[in-house]
Amino acid sequence: MAESLNPRLPSRIRQLLRPDFTRTMFARRVTAGGLVILAGVAALRPDPGDRRADVVVAAHDLSPGLALTDADIKLEKRSATTLPDGIQTTVDALVGTTLAGPARRGEVLTDVRVLGSRLTGLAAGPDARVVPLHLADAAVLDLIRPGDVVDVMGAADAGTDAKPTLVASDAIVVLVSAKQKAAGTGDDRVVLVALPAAAAHSLAAATLVQTVTLTIH
DSSP states (O other): OHHHHSOOHHHHHHHHHSOOHHHHHHHHHHHHHHHHHHHHHHHHSOOTTOOEEEEEEESSOBOTTOBOOTTTEEEEEEEGGGOOTTBOOOGGGTTTOEESSOBOTTOBOBGGGEEOHHHHHHHHOTTEEEEEEOBSSGGGGGTOOTTOEEEEEEOOOTTSOOOOEEEEEEEEEEEEOOOOOSTTOOOOOOEEEEEEHHHHHHHHHHTTTSOEEEEEO
């Protein structure tokens, strides 16, 4: 009887070292709950290294040669670590400039994507305007470069005796759009030319009713 009331020392040590089941489960639940809370706080807390900045983007798909208005561009917040050089942070900085190439909705517009009044003004006078041209012979686009001086010829209607006519002279090439890389996209390349305002308006109107090509000075 005395031995049963006084278990041997190793048995008592095992009892002391054996964890209590209830206390162990409670501790695990508390630990799991704490980890869930920490994960939620970490998910909601912004990453200090991912600062966001206002940047001007295209509000919808834009065509080359377009004079940008408030309806064409807008401000969006983007991760500062992904932004390229030359971004614009105010809409006013781009309103009135001419888009140098096509842009997709949401595309960030940098300083090299537009032609400012300074560039076209130096080329064709202070009241210069930029006109986008789709040429009857797109192969000409591979032969011209920005800064070239060209004349714009209106093609004669097929089946008539009419001859090609000079639509505009001494136009300054300011940009030639790049070739499309995707197959099956067609040839939608354009050349942007700068002219004094009156001549530019006449040329733009002429391209609505006839195809044009260029002669190079």
